[in-house]
Structure formats: C-alpha cells, structure tokens
Amino acid sequence: MHDVAQVVSNFIDLNAVNVTYLFLVGFVGGLVSGFIGSGGAFVLTPGMMSLGVPGLVAVASNMCHKFPKALIGAIKRAKYGQVDVKLGIILGVSAEAGVLYGAQVQENIKRIYGDAGSNLYVSVAFVVILAVVGGFVLRDAIKSYRSGDTSGEEKISPLARWIQSINIPGTMMHFKALNARVSILFTIPLGFATGMLAATIAVGGFIGVPGMIYLLGAPSLMASATELVIAFVMGVGGSFKYAMHGLVDIRLAMVILGGSLFGIQLGAMGTTYVKPYMIKMVMGVIMVTVLFSRALMVPVYMAQLGFISPITEDSVKLMKSTSFAIMIFALALGAFIVLKAMWQGKQEERRAELLESLNHGKI
16 A cells, blocks of 8 residues: 555646646657657656656656657658668667666665655756767757858768777677678667666667767767667666556656657658758757756755755745746757758758759759
8 A cells, every 4th residue: 555655646646737738848859859869858857857747757757658659760760761770779788788777776766865866866967968968969060060061971980980990800790870890899888878878867869879970980860760779679678667666657658658759750750851960959959958957956956855955945936937947948949940940951952853853944
C-alpha cells in the first residue's frame, strides 16, 4: 500500500490546461527532434518539470514516449537516405549499458535526497550540458554562416580524421555515414556516455549527435538521423528499467507522444530543405534558451535541501513563473526557427526548379 501511495505522489493532476500545454510541448519537441535528431528531450524534460513533475518522473516518462517516436522519425529519415542503421545499432548497444547505469544513479539520488535532490541533479546536469554543448554547437554554426560556407559541404574535424586514421586489427568496421572504417573501440565510450546522459536528463543526443559529427566525422544530417536509431534502442531498455520502479507516468508519455508524432514528421521533412549549418543553429539557440529556464530553479532546489539559506515564498513563485515563461519562449522560438527555415528552404527549391525550367525552355 505504501508503494502505491509513493507512486501516486510522483504524478501530477492532468487538467485540460495541463494536457493542452503538454501536447504543445510534445509538438515542438517532436518538431525539433525530427529536425536535429536529439530526441527533443531538452525541450520536453524541462517542459514537464515546469508543471511540477518531479525530475526523475519527467526523465522516465520522456524516455517512455521517445522510443516509438524515435522509431517513426528514423524510418521517415531513412527514406531520405540519412540513416546509418549499422552505426546506430553499434552505438545503441553500448548506450544501453550507459542507460542502465545512469538509471541506477538516478534512483539512488532520489532515495537518499528525495524529489528535491533528484530535481537539483537533473537541473544542474541540464545547465552544465546545455552551456557546454549548446555554446559549442552555436559557435560552430555561427562560424560556418559567417565564413559563407553555406553550400552544404561539411569539413571533417581534425580529431575525426585522426580517429579514422587509426587501425586497430579485429575492431575495424566500415560505416556508411562516415564513408570510412573506424574502430568500434571509439564507439563504445561515446555510446556509453550517450546512454548515461539519456538516463540522467533523457537527452542522449547532446553527446550522441556532436560526438558523431566532431569525433567520428559524420555529416550533420546523418548524425541527427542516426541518433534516432540510438534513441529507440535506449528508450526501450530505459523505459522498462524505470517502469519497474513505478517512475513512468504513462499519461504524460502518451499526451506528449501524441503531439510529438505530428511534429516529428514535419521536422524530418524540413531537413531536406535546409543547409547543415541551420540544424546546428537551431540546436544551439534552443539549448542556450532552455539553459536559463533550468538555471533559475537551481537555487530553489538547493534551498529545499538546506544547501543555501531559505528563499521566501514570493521569490520562489517569481522564479518558477519566470522559468516557466522562458520555457514557453524557448518552445515558441524553436518552432519559429524550424518552420521559418523550412519555408525559406522550400521557397529556394521552388525558385531553383523555376530557373531550371526556364533554362530548358519548358516555360
């Protein structure tokens, strides 16, 4: 009976407003996921936490909704030839080990420090990863744009070239996305780190996508698409692990999945109309925006745990409201950037087709 009460206490009340908000969060998360292949969880997890969902339940429910969505996105983008299934499965296997380890860490923190400790852990992890990865990706996108290199051709990083040049007998494997042979010994730590992060904040793509681009040498489009395969593999194992401990709120998962299934189709189609640097730009801008939303809540959780002086109730309400407002802004900004990029890309394609028809005397 105690276990049942504990499980119920993890779940929030779902009224019409909350359901509508979660559906929209799911739509934007799916839109971003289909576009950049990160799973969109860096929008979804904070989005749920903004409604008062405990951090661990948000992570667990997010993973549960993600694997069917990731499967649909992967199939959709495979039709465009953007998915390296072999690389996705190889990374996914080691990522599963990372998920199981990370889930155990999460559960230990919740058991020792309660919801406040879990919320603090998830939020701090978000802030650090968003700052590091988001800043790096955004800088790289701006650099590509300013250099005028918007042709769609991407240069392989020096580190990726070095990794591709190393030959370790018995471990080498050819990957379509890299157009090169790479030792699977380099994929194991990348996969494990991706899974560990996915179990922590449900966003393995923060490491998986940049890792495939800058460490292995995969093009942005193929890295983002292949990440969806990894997300599917991780999501199945992670969901089962968390569900066994009563941490998956299937209601949240289904509402978000409903919105995501609309968004991911649109986002996946958008990748065919935009330059690779734009994918990085979208990823970086949204990451940095969401960062501020989670950072505002860190002092609240620290005060609840007694790590810092208590914060007045009015201040807590103000910080929660501001955090929620920034989250809404991030959702709107993400949708605007993706849809605008898609519109501009489609218009350029139409102009190109019109020009080709004129040159061939068809008009």
